[in-house]
Amino acid sequence: MNIIYTDSLIIGGGLAGLRVAIAAKQRGYDSLILSLMPAKRSQSAAAQGGMQASLGACAKGEGDDEDVHFEDTVKGSDWGCDQDVARMFVNTAPKAIRELSAWGVPWSRVRGGDEEIIVNGNKETITEKHEAHGLITARNYGGTQKWRTCFTADGTGHTMLYAMGNKAMQMKIPVHERKEAIALIHEDGVCYGAVVRDLINGELIAYIAKATTIATGGYGRLYADSTNAVISEGIGCAIALETGIATLGNMEAVQFHPTGILPMGLLASEGCRGDGGMLLDKNMHRFMPDYEPDKKELASRDVVSRRMIEHMRKGKGAQSPYGEHLWLDITFLGRKHIEKNLREFKEICEYFLGIDPVSEYIPVRPIQHYAMGGVRTKVTGESPTLKGLFSAGEAACWDLHGFNRLGGNSVAETVVAGMIVGEFVADYCAVNSLNISTNTIEHFVNIEQKKIGDLLTRKYGENPFKLRAQMQKIMMDNVGIFRNASDLEQAVEALKVLNQRAKTVALQNKISSSNPELVAAIRVPKMIKLAQCVAYGAMLRTESRGAHAREDFPERNDRDWLKRTLTSWPDDDADLPEVTYEALDVMKMELPPDNRGYGVDNTIGHPDTEKREAQIKEIKKANKKADRFEMQALLNPIPIPEKFKGKNERIGRGYK
Amino acid sequence: MSQDGRILKFEIFRYNPQKKDDTPRMVPYEVTETPGMSIFIALNEIREQQDSSLQFDFICRAGMCGSCGMVINGKPDLACRTLTSKFKDGHITLLPLPGFELIGDLSVNTGKFMQAMSERVESWIHDVNADNMNFNKLEERMDPDIMDEVYGLERCIECGCCVSACATKRMRPDFLSAVGFMRLGRFYLDPRDKRTDEEFYEIMGDDDGIFGCMTLLGCEDHCPKNLPLQTQIAFLRRRMAMVK
Numbered sequence: 001m002n003i004i005y006t007d008s009l010i011i012g013g014g015l016a017g018l019r020v021a022i023a024a025k026q027r028g029y030d031s032l033i034l035s036l037m038p039a040k041r042s043q044s045a046a047a048q049g050g051m052q053a054s055l056g057a058c059a060k061g062e063g064d065d066e067d068v069h070f071e072d073t074v075k076g077s078d079w080g081c082d083q084d085v086a087r088m089f090v091n092t093a094p095k096a097i098r099e100l101s102a103w104g105v106p107w108s109r110v111r112g113g114d115e116e117i118i119v120n121g122n123k124e125t126i127t128e129k130h131e132a133h134g135l136i137t138a139r140n141y142g143g144t145q146k147w148r149t150c151f152t153a154d155g156t157g158h159t160m161l162y163a164m165g166n167k168a169m170q171m172k173i174p175v176h177e178r179k180e181a182i183a184l185i186h187e188d189g190v191c192y193g194a195v196v197r198d199l200i201n202g203e204l205i206a207y208i209a210k211a212t213t214i215a216t217g218g219y220g221r222l223y224a225d226s227t228n229a230v231i232s233e234g235i236g237c238a239i240a241l242e243t244g245i246a247t248l249g250n251m252e253a254v255q256f257h258p259t260g261i262l263p264m265g266l267l268a269s270e271g272c273r274g275d276g277g278m279l280l281d282k283n284m285h286r287f288m289p290d291y292e293p294d295k296k297e298l299a300s301r302d303v304v305s306r307r308m309i310e311h312m313r314k315g316k317g318a319q320s321p322y323g324e325h326l327w328l329d330i331t332f333l334g335r336k337h338i339e340k341n342l343r344e345f346k347e348i349c350e351y352f353l354g355i356d357p358v359s360e361y362i363p364v365r366p367i368q369h370y371a372m373g374g375v376r377t378k379v380t381g382e383s384p385t386l387k388g389l390f391s392a393g394e395a396a397c398w399d400l401h402g403f404n405r406l407g408g409n410s411v412a413e414t415v416v417a418g419m420i421v422g423e424f425v426a427d428y429c430a431v432n433s434l435n436i437s438t439n440t441i442e443h444f445v446n447i448e449q450k451k452i453g454d455l456l457t458r459k460y461g462e463n464p465f466k467l468r469a470q471m472q473k474i475m476m477d478n479v480g481i482f483r484n485a486s487d488l489e490q491a492v493e494a495l496k497v498l499n500q501r502a503k504t505v506a507l508q509n510k511i512s513s514s515n516p517e518l519v520a521a522i523r524v525p526k527m528i529k530l531a532q533c534v535a536y537g538a539m540l541r542t543e544s545r546g547a548h549a550r551e552d553f554p555e556r557n558d559r560d561w562l563k564r565t566l567t568s569w570p571d572d573d574a575d576l577p578e579v580t581y582e583a584l585d586v587m588k589m590e591l592p593p594d595n596r597g598y599g600v601d602n603t604i605g606h607p608d609t610e611k612r613e614a615q616i617k618e619i620k621k622a623n624k625k626a627d628r629f630e631m632q633a634l635l636n637p638i639p640i641p642e643k644f645k646g647k648n649e650r651i652g653r654g655y656k
Numbered sequence: 657m658s659q660d661g662r663i664l665k666f667e668i669f670r671y672n673p674q675k676k677d678d679t680p681r682m683v684p685y686e687v688t689e690t691p692g693m694s695i696f697i698a699l700n701e702i703r704e705q706q707d708s709s710l711q712f713d714f715i716c717r718a719g720m721c722g723s724c725g726m727v728i729n730g731k732p733d734l735a736c737r738t739l740t741s742k743f744k745d746g747h748i749t750l751l752p753l754p755g756f757e758l759i760g761d762l763s764v765n766t767g768k769f770m771q772a773m774s775e776r777v778e779s780w781i782h783d784v785n786a787d788n789m790n791f792n793k794l795e796e797r798m799d800p801d802i803m804d805e806v807y808g809l810e811r812c813i814e815c816g817c818c819v820s821a822c823a824t825k826r827m828r829p830d831f832l833s834a835v836g837f838m839r840l841g842r843f844y845l846d847p848r849d850k851r852t853d854e855e856f857y858e859i860m861g862d863d864d865g866i867f868g869c870m871t872l873l874g875c876e877d878h879c880p881k882n883l884p885l886q887t888q889i890a891f892l893r894r895r896m897a898m899v900k
Contacts, residue, residue, distance in 0.1 A: 041767075045721050098789070102789045106806035107798075111800045133800075135795065135797060153804075348718060351719060353692075514759060648792055
């Protein structure tokens with residue numbers, strides 16, 4: 001048996017995984033990263049438009065700070081997020097971006113002087129301050145009060161990932177490529193690493209570690225149409241679920257991006273709308289102001305996606321051989337702007353559609369984009385139920401995003417969570433020793449070996465590709481943007497059947513080494529379980545919050561549903577997961593539940609909301625001299641690691 | 657535009673080095689073309705419906721991650737964004753990228769090559785202060801135009817098409833290749849990297865480096881990101897030639 005030991009094992013080599021590894025290594029602990037492919041090819045590279053951090057250097061970002069970023073993030077989440085986490089996040093994001101600048105990200109910079117921009121379809125001139133010249137600039141994004149999204153053209157994720165990957169290489173952190181974790185190894189409620197399959201020679205290897213971090217990204221590929229990379233299949237979340245001990249949080253919270261490009265479902269960055277792009281219907285009418293006169297195309301993603309579907313349901317969509325769609329118009333931004341700040345998007349349009357976005361409109365419709373749900377963690381990033389198991393980035397439900405993530409907050413989360421969770425991983429390595437017998441390790445390896453043996457010897461059975469396609473169709477048709485009881489019940493039942501069928505997969509190509517069919521056969525039963533968590537959670541949640549929109553329960557119901565869904569699968573033979581709930585404590589919220597400011601406010605209030613509002617008023621009255629930092633500490637004390645406690649400097653404002 | 661419903665004729669290289677007694681061969685497949693079909697879609701259809709053992713690599717399928725470089729009708733390119741409609745006679749021959757270790761069929765180990773390249777050029781900011789930086793303070797100011805230029809060079813996605821298209825690489829197995837020069841050019845331009853010309857010379861000042869390029873332009877002709885490879889190579893060569 002091949003066993004590899006390390007202090008900190010990280011599953012996933014994207015931005016979050018790399019940053020956790022760097023943090024642990026900086027503290028003197030050996031880190032080892034497992035990746036399905038070369039780390040620089042991770043889905044992080046596909047993040048285009050930018051990363052939110054309240055640097056406030058550009059003219060339209062003036063007055064921005066942690067407090068404004070916090071408010072936008074909590075509102076964006078439809079009050080579903082963990083406000084302690086949101087606080088830690090907004091305070092650390094400026095540090096993360098500055099660190100990445102020192103590590104080589106060529107962030108776009110402020111140019112002092114006049115600049116022409118497009119706001120609401122009209123040209124405007126803004127004047128950038130000369131004293132800010134050369135500092136990191138930002139662009140506009142949906143659901144934010146300030147221009148806060150820092151960027152490198154529309155290849156932000158790529159430059160961040162390369163800088164982070166380079167840093168990890170400089171620190172000699174090993175990345176084991178083409179390795180897939182297929183099960184976690186655990187004993188007495190403590191996780192000790194993973195059973196890993198070598199995707200080239202098929203060998204099973206036990207990677208044993210004090211701390212194991214899941215940073216495998218999202219589960220967009222549970223859906224037929226997704227902007228996600230083809231490897232975003234949620235396997236990291238699934239192996240956590242399969243322990244029967246770790247829990248997943250808010251799996252039903254799935255974001256649809258307004259501008260997926262037809263027919264391939266590639267992403268048109270939010271930067272397109274942030275920079276002034278508009279959405280048009282089949283009559284070339286700009287419809288978003290009719291629905292959201294205030295934020296228009298830059299309402300939160302969940303809101304824009306729903307309005308687009310609503311508009312198409314009224315017969316206003318354009319028809320094409322690929323189905324119904326709307327148009328994205330960025331023509332008036334001009335060639336110079338598009339070729340500089342939206343060049344990757346332009347390339348996609350040219351190669352995939354044969355369209356030049358400088359002069360033509362782009363066919364778009366909302367498609368699956370992001371998973372707010374994932375491995376449930378405490379603020380430290382550790383699973384509350386399985387010790388030694390950590391998670392960061394999209395794979396985690398650290399719960400920065402609640403029921404809707406703001407554009408620009410995902411790459412920001414990956415690096416910020418990497419920094420913060422990485423410190424807690426190092427703390428964990430400092431006080432825990434490895435205490436696991438080879439018998440236990442062997443037991444877990446043998447289970448996986450047997451499963452693979454069964455797959456390779458079974459003569460007749462289900463086709464894994466077909467099962468996957470059926471699951472993806474069910475999710476797309478019944479667990480999409482608008483949901484209702486009857487669709488969801490159907491989905492839950494149909495997925496139960498698929499779960500059973502997935503137990504008898506048989507292969508045509510019966511070899512244990514490099515074999516794409518075997519890879520699919522190992523993954524598909526795991527993906528179906530995750531899909532069940534999403535569909536079942538969505539069926540049970542009888543309210544609408546953020547991206548979870550129930551046609552039969554259109555109101556946000558704080559009274560009954562201000563709580564996080566927790567899903568686990570303790571009995572492997574059961575055909576449904578176990579669902580419990582974790583209440584969010586209004587009495588501890590820095591920002592008590594309120595109206596998000598879109599459409600009609602039909603919120604059913606929480607009984608504590610008024611109490612908490614009165615309490616906050618009292619605290620503010622009693623501490624009139626407190627500055628914003630002291631006030632935040634009074635309203636929302638957070639357990640942020642010492643390293644990240646410093647205040648952030650801003651141009652023209654210092655550390656205030 | 658794509659001709660809906662025509663039959664595409666694929667010839668695909670097949671060889672699995674993991675399998676004893678397997679021999680390299682070309683295998684024909686037929687696929688019915690659909691609107692907007694790319695080689696990504698066609699290959700997945702072949703795998704899911706005709707031959708589940710077919711190996712290839714795709715990740716982002718949007719031309720951003722660099723996984724899917726292969727030789728398409730004789731030219732190295734990204735398969736994900738190559739539309740089948742581009743081929744008038746409907747014949748498409750696919751081979752793995754040469755110059756890299758073969759994993760199987762169309763899948764090659766570019767990762768291993770790129771890791772070695774990055775280590776060789778020390779692909780990171782060389783600045784002793786970078787680790788002791790105070791991230792609470794305003795970041796160091798940078799010239800906006802230089803940062804845009806650095807991004808222009810950093811757009812390389814390490815797909816390996818330039819390596820496969822390079823005749824020098826065929827003659828000199830340790831030739832750094834355009835992808836390596838591009839990376840060096842990126843750090844050479846970046847004011848945050850404090851390496852001197854002499855230090856850069858140590859990395860590339862020989863025939864396996866910048867002086868080995870025969871300027872056959874294969875890299876420039878086949879870079880899917882249209883990066884200014886020859887301009888960068890010429891620039892670096894001039895700078896390195898001036899190092900005493």
